Amino acid sequence: MTRNDLVELAKRRGYFFQSAGAYGGVSGFYTYGPQGATLKQNVENSWRERFQVREGHREIDAPTVMPEPVFEASGHLDTFDDMLVECPECGESHRADHLIEDNTDIEEAESIAISEVEDLISEHDLQCPNCGTELGGVPVEDFNLMFETNIGPGSSSPGYLRPETAQGIFVEFPQLAEYARNQLPFGITQIGKAYRNEISPRKSIVRVREFTQAELEHFIDPTEDEPQLDRVADVELKLYPAEEQEKEDGEYVYKTVEEAVEEGLVHEWVAYYLGVGKQWYESIGVDMDRFRFRQHLSGELAHYAADCWDAESEVDGDWIEITGFAYRSDYDLSKHDEYSDDDFTVFKQxxxxxxxxxxxxxxxxxxxxxxxxxxxxxxxxxxxxxxxxxxxxxxxxxxxxxxxxxxxxxxxxxxxxxxxxxxxxGEHIMPHVVEPSIGIDRVIYTVLDHAYEEDEIEGETRSYLSLEPDVAPTFVGVFPLVDKEGMDDRARDIADDLRAEGFDVTYDDSGSIGRRYRRQDEVGTPFCITVDDETADTVTLRERDSTEQVRVETEDLPDLLADLREGETTFAELDATAPEQ
Incomplete structure (x- = not known):
């Protein structure tokens, strides 16, 4: 499947589409449709359960607009830049590093100095993708990605849309530390919108100007606090260290979390969250054969990061970052301590x-x-x-x-x-910060791409989304075999009863039963229930991936579907124990 195929499927089935299409669309902004909004919500809730609830952290919800001094302190006004090259003929702006990555064998041009980027553009005779004009000799400049606004009337109080949700946590640290009774370690999570004025948005929801982040800031005492590595010690990581990337024949390094820490490959706190992250990605349907952890090269490290590993997924032959696992040390808190009028330390008894x-x-x-x-x-x-x-x-x-x-x-x-x-x-200490920062939109794109499957049913090609049951936006479809003889009333009653039990249900009586199955397969609905005239007490339950069907008691549906959703049983086990039809 190509990117265009996925984007078309997403639009057709209500996952996502470009915003303001009636006005020609706005580059870098996307609307999630009915299926996509629910999938997004399910992924976010799954992230909360794993990174927040199970880890004992708490969540806040900070404003998306913040005053200029916040970003002076954080360093975003001075260093939050991408490389811009503007076509002298058509005036179109492009990210210079992306032009190099798209047209050469260089994978990570973001870490290259501007002067070298200019040389590479000339050396490879790169052209403007819009009009074909040669870009050799055209200057490459830093472009700040911050969206500027004014707070209140006039321009006396400049502000910015936040480029990351993290700063909303850091600036409130004194208050949050008080809530935590000044006891380290403690973690604060936030899921919300962030904004970056991308030079050239592309790849649909992969690179946009408004996106959703799920971030955890874990505040620790670097001299005493240690992660509970035993929880993830045996999780195997597919690592791509910086030194391997710099080799011509660099290879992946496969280590368990415990081995990666013992051998000094990964900081222990970062390694802990790599282990947690891998378990979570796998649970929501990311293909582990198309997944890796890549260490940032020195030239691409963010201004706040002492070390960073990206979780990357392969889609359409390209590797995209879906999460950054950064050790931010005390950079952020020390900066806000310096610039603000508050104290960003904690008292260590x-x-x-x-x-x-x-x-x-x-x-x-x-x-x-x-x-x-x-x-x-x-x-x-x-x-x-x-x-x-x-x-x-x-x-x-x-x-x-x-x-x-x-x-x-x-x-x-x-x-x-x-x-x-x-x-x-006691003494006042400045906590260090460990940060898993997840791009929800990119995770959703990955999940959809990795879930796409094709097979052949009765001589016809079938496409379907093999979504995990606990993230699929619609869990079960309910159909009357025909829209008469009371089958429609029974089907509607079953749909209503299942909704009351908390299931995402769709009811469909339009077209042939085969066509209805195909629609739900393409949406990614794991199960379908068909009501027929064989008996008033049973229905047919169909599984999406195998297309197998079993006869089940109607009254057993809520418990049975709950077990299937939670993984307490599988359809294969159900099929093996069901009476012959």
Whole structure:
């Protein structure tokens, strides 16, 4: 199946389609139809259950618009860029690294410096995909992906649509830490919209300007907290380390989570979530033969990441990132601690109080005031900071501090410098952050692509989506064999009863029974129930993938379908025990 086939199926069956089609469509924006919205919700709920509920984390819902200072602190205003090349003939803008990846054997051009990208465009005679103009010699520039807006009337309060949901968690850390009683580790999740003004959106919902992220920020004490690796120790990972990517004949490395940590391939916290992630991807229908974890090359690491591994899936012959597993260290909290007026540390209580030596100053302001005037307060502050970081600076008769580029010399006797023994009950520490950041839209695209199957039924080609039962948007279809003789009334009653039990049900009495089966197969509905005139107490239950059918008691349907959805039984087991028809 090609990308066009999947996009056409998605549009035809109500999964997703380009937004504002009545007005020509808007590039990079997609609407989820009835099937797609439910699939998306099911995937999100599955993620919540695995990454939030089972891990003991909590969820918040922060605004999608945030004031400019947040992104000054986070670094997004300075470093959140992609490489843009603009066609001098038609004016169309393109991502320069994507042009290289699409037209050469280079897989990860994002990590290459701009000057080298310009050379590669010239070397390979790359052209504008829109009009065919040669792009050699055209400058490549950084383009910031942030969507800018104004908060309130006028332009005095600039803001930005968030490029990631993470910052909504980080800026609220002081409050969230209080809710967690300042006890590390703790995790905060968020599922919501993020926005990036992509240069050239493409591949339908794979690269868009508005998308949904499911992110977990796990705050840890890096000196003490350890993941419970035993939970995922035996999960085998298909790894593509940076050093293998840099080889001409680089290969995948297959290691269990435990082995990857013991051999120093992956940070222990990142490895833990790689294991959790793999289990989850497999449970929602990602094909493990078309899946890998790729380590970021040094040139493509985000400004906040000390290390990052991407979960990638293969679709249409290309590898796409569906999740980033980053070790963000204390980058974000330290930046917000520096830029804001709040404290982004937590107080770590010692098991027993400690007696420590602490250098202090008590400046003689009657001397500093007349000597330094308006700078006296800043001089006193710098003396305090200097005493904390380098007490030997006070060993001589004078000490020098710098204030706004000017050096000031102060007699040590006027600083009130002293070293005292104090009893400390704890210390303030800056937590580190481990972040699995999942692109929900890309996961959905992967699930649909990997679920697509074709076979032959009675001489005809059949296409169907082999979706996992717990994520399929419609779980069961209910049909009357014919729309008469009371079969339609019985079928509607069964559909209503199953909906009351919490099942996603579709009712269909249009067309031949074979055509109705084919419609539901293409939608991905795992099971279909057919009501006929054989008996009032039984119905036919059909499985999508095998197309096999069994006769079951009508009153048993709710429990039976629940067992099938939860994996408590399989259709093959049911078929083996069912009476012959």
């Amino acid at each position: 010692y098991d027993e109080p400690k007696v420590v030596e602490r250098a202090t100053v008590d400046p003689d302001m009657s001397y500093l005031g007349p000597e330094f005037g308006g700078a006296a307060g800043d001089v006193a502050t710098e003396l305090e900071l200097l005493a904390e970081r380098d007490r030997t600076a006070f060993d001589g008769e004078t000490v020098t501090v710098e204030v706004e580029g000017d050096e000031h010399e102060i007699p040590v006797e006027k600083t009130g410098f002293a070293v005292e023994e104090v009893k400390e009950t």
